[in-house]
Amino acid sequence: EEPATNAPALWGSPTVDNGACCKTLGEVRGNIDRLDREIVRLMAERGRYVHEAARFKANPAQVEAPERAEAVVKKAMALADADGLSPKVAEAAYRAMVRAFIDYEQGIFAAAASRGDAPWRNS
Ligand SMILES: O=C(O)C(=O)C[C@]1(C(=O)O)C=C[C@@H](O)C=C1
Incomplete structure (x- = not known):
């Protein structure tokens, strides 16, 4: 089954933000979702330049x-x-x-x- 998103970590100690994050898997995933928004925005911008590159190909x-x-x-x-x-x-x-x-x-x-x-x- 999938891991619980609201339970404490099962082992180790938090490694992100000098140990401020993360207390739950939900908090981990919220940060991953935030970064994915940025990554996809940057990929879209990259894609516009790839489109432009085609204009220089014979x-x-x-x-x-x-x-x-x-x-x-x-x-x-x-x-x-x-x-x-x-x-x-x-x-x-x-x-x-x-x-x-x-x-x-x-x-x-x-x-x-x-x-x-x-x-x-x-x-
Ligand atoms: O630089 C180019 O000529 C591109 O078309 C861009 C790009 C890339 O995605 O970075 C894509 C295709 C080529 O294989 C090389 C690089």
């Missing part, structure tokens, strides 16, 4: 820029390490996110090309 093969994608992942891992986030968590999250943005950008490019906007023709 053909669908250019959308997936593997060297840049790898550099983005490696940078996130280094930033994570400096910020106290597990680099493995950052790597997995960034690989999945960049993959999803590549698919998104491919869709943006394909739609522009089929409108006759992007100056690239399939065949």
